[in-house]
Amino acid sequence: MTTDLLEEIHALEADGRRRVEAAAGLDDVRAVETAVLGRKSPLAKVSAAMGGLAAADRRQVGQAMQEARGRLATLLEQRRAAFEAEDRERRIREERLDLTEIMVHPGAASVADRGHLNLVTQTRDELEDTFIAMGFEVAEGPEAETDWYNFEALNMPPAHPARGMWDTLYLKLGEPETILLRTHTSPVQIHLMEAQKPPIYAVVPGRCYRRDTPDARHLPVFHQVEGLVVDHGITFGDLAGTIEAFTTAFFGPDIHSRLRPSYFPFTEPSAEYEVTCPICAGAGCRTCSGSGWIELGGCGMVDPNVFGAVGIDPEEYTGFAFGFGIDRLAQVRQGIEDMRILLDNDLRFLTQF
């Protein structure tokens, strides 16, 4: 009797296995599960017959039954998971919507010629590549800032006259004049130094905002790239060398840089960063007002007060920072007379780049 039952369990398991493997979908799996393991299944009948066995035999047959059911249940589970995954993939394929609208500009050779990034974005990407090649990391920061990051930690306490260098757009949030659209990327210097210990070698591209009227050389929404280096023994020579290396890498070997004394509250000493006018190659033209040089931005050695604001010891570390306009850079390099055309979305202009 025991041997008979064991053989029957064996045969029923083999049969069940075949049926599970033959299942063609989730509904089949469910039906087979009931038929093979359910209350009215042949296996359940064998279980009922076990009642008449002696205790030791019952244990043996019971164990065989449990193992057979366990193996069948595992197999059912695997089939179910496989069908569910198939189902999911099919649904994703079927429900996929292509929301891209292909704009073909006039003069395009084919639909594949579907446009490109704006000149400013291309310039930013190229700047990042150049600085990465020089060993810098690329970082980002928020466009809405608190007074602390945009001014105070940068050595401009409330009512400091230097705040007038930036025409600030405040947001109607919290206390009046406490939250603003950043007027430069310099606040990210503070974020960087708060977040990590020196050495820091980072550049930060990003959008900035000023309450400026748009004209040929100004946009109220524009882009800057900030640079920050903090390490042991950084000197003004490192700053000048870095600026010159960047200039020739970015503009080519004929364009050079020069630094002229200037003032920024967060650097000491400070300088203006100028490059050879790429339009006249330094000979003097209308764009450079006959000087042969074009101003791109500011730079200098990080002021000890700025280090103080972020808890870096100015006796141990020194550093330099620079910041210049990306839109301005693109304008100068491409000889674009009026910056506003960068935002006009005029395809005759955009397709040139």
Ligand code: PHE
């Ligand atoms: N943040 C300054 C500006 O927008 C430029 C600058 C950056 C100057 C870093 C010095 C150091 O005019």
